[in-house]
Amino acid sequence: MFRSKRTPSRIPSYLILTLLSVFAVGPVLLLALNSLKTTNEIRANPFGLPQDWLFGNYLSAWVQGAFSTTMVNTLILTGGTISVVVVIGGLAAFALARFRFPGADILSFYLLVGTSVPALVFMVPLYFMWAQVGLINNLFGLIIIYAALNSPFATYLLRSFLISIPADYEEAARIDGASDLQVLTQVILPLSWPGFMTMVLVVGLGVWNEFLFAVTFLQRPELKPISTSVLAFQSRYQRDWGLTSAASMLMVLPIIVLFLFLQRQFIEGLTRGGLKG
Amino acid sequence: MATTSTPAYAGKPAKQVRRSRWRGNLKPWLFMAPLLLLNFVVIIIPSILSVRYAFTDWSGMGPANYVGLANFQEMLSDRFYFKAIWNNVRWTLVFLTVPVGMGLLGATLLASIKRGQMLFRTLFFVPYVLASVVNTYIWKLVLNPVFGVGPWLAERGIPWLDVRFFGTAATSLYAVAFVDNWHFWGFLVVLYLAAMQGVDAQLYEAARMEGATRLQEFWNVTVPGIRPTLVFTLVMIMVWSFLVFDYIYLLTQGGPAHSSEVLATLTYSTAFFSFRVGYATAISLTMTLFSILFISLFAILRRIGWEV
Secondary structure, eight states: OHHHHHGGGHHHHHHHHHHHHHHHHHHHHHHHHHTTSOHHHHHHOTTSOOSSOOTHHHHHHHHHTTHHHHHHHHHHHHHHHHHHHHHHHHHHHHHHHHOOOTTHHHHHHHHHHGGGSOHHHHHHHHHHHHHHTTOTTOHHHHHHHHHHHHHHHHHHHHHHHHHTSOTHHHHHHHHTTOOHHHIIIIIIHHHSHHHHHHHHHHHHHHHHHOOHHHHHHOOSGGGOOHHHHHHHHHHHTTTOHHHHHHHHHHHHHHHHHHHHHSHHHHHHHHHGGGOOO | OOOOOOSOOTTOOHHHHHHHHHHHHHHHHHHHHHHHHHHIIIIIHHHHHHHHHTTBOOOSSSOOOBOTTHHHHHHHTOHHHHHHHHHHHHHHHHHHHHHHHHHHHHHHHHHTOOTTHHHHHHHHHHHHHSOHHHHHHHHHHHTOTTTSHHHHHHHTTOGGGOSOTTTSTTTHHHHHHHHHHHHHHHHHHHHHHHHHHTSOHHHHHHHHHTTOOHHHHIIIIIHHHTHHHHHHHHHHHHHHHTTOOHHHHHHTTTOSTTTTOOHHHHHHHHHHTSOOHHHHHHHHHHHHHHHHHHHHHHHHHIIIIIOO
């Protein structure tokens, strides 16, 4: 009875939701379309389909934007950060999920607040600290920073996964004489890999997209990751909208593909910190 | 010390228990050590240093001279500093209303449908995972003053949008906020939808029995039901709004004529373009102050039993 009364009111719902979807992804589709046009065509026909689909823009953007270098830099930064965060975040999350110890509450609080310390408050002195020890223009120097920045949220995320694993498995292993580290690597890790996967996606996405620290700490062109090199590319070829659109697409395409396959994990991981009650 | 940790001490001799208890207290800290060490070096030590630099005239190189409160006195007579704070306030007001409203609208509509819920949720979330460098570029394209939406509509008789949104002092801040909101609101939809799905369905049924309209249902059932999430997001928005940097730096660099300058962009340009590191750190401390203020607000709300 209620259902039949409600049914007519669903049509406006779908209409508004469709409009909101167009608002959300329309501009991204526009970028995709424009990346296949010449600049002249963009100026003449900014919102239509391309006349001939100019995939050559991607090749030119790849070569002129030195993507084979910047892609590798980004992969090093992403992979390096993930490796460090998996280890230090995994250890810390294990300690917070499995031991009760004095100071644990303060640490948990830091992990939550640590994500909202204003980057610009510590970035300025950090820059000059890093300059003194020669870590400016050094991928490893930036990996250390990214690992530190990402570790609080990663730990928070992992801890919430670890808590949900029943302690029985662990106790069984302990009775068999396993040490803490063995319990972590041989019992907890295999059971909690979805949690680690989610964490890897969140951290990886953050590093892939990161811009402020990259633009400040890496100035040499051959060290730039995609984010800052695409920015430099956009301003160097700023009159060539077709080419710069293709370069921008090269940065987001891998993310869009990954997101469409793993959207559940992405959305869950990214919104986990905001879920309350 | 009742707070020791590892399970299964039972049956061990007293001496060994005492030793393993001590180890039990130390062990979690050993597991925490790498994370803490990294956070100390990268975040905590530089944060403390920035408090120290705020009282100097350091340029980033050479010696730093202690200048007492001079930086803070200068701040009080710095027009751009107050302009930046005011812009952060305007930014906060925009973000407390527009994305929250859109998020609630999107989530309410999604909660009322069954088919396509996941699809819409995914589509709304797409801009949130894309890089700021590309998102800002997309809107430079869409709002281009030569071939963007504005001129296109003007040619067809609708002239209102034919404005240089990023290049006009009156619109620059709102234009940047618009773009940042475009990337952000889908995130709120997901949070609010998850919260709404946790609201007791019986409450909705009761409201319907009593003949509540959809709006009444929203105000009297949904909003109280998702209040913890709602309050949490509002506080986080306040904190983030005083830290905002990326979208402004990428779209306007704080211009034109400081019209979209916020504390973060002012700190950045003061440190890295004017090389006045001492003064920049003094400005950045204002951001810390606001962060502490908003986080305390959150803690107070929690303490007085708001369950947030």
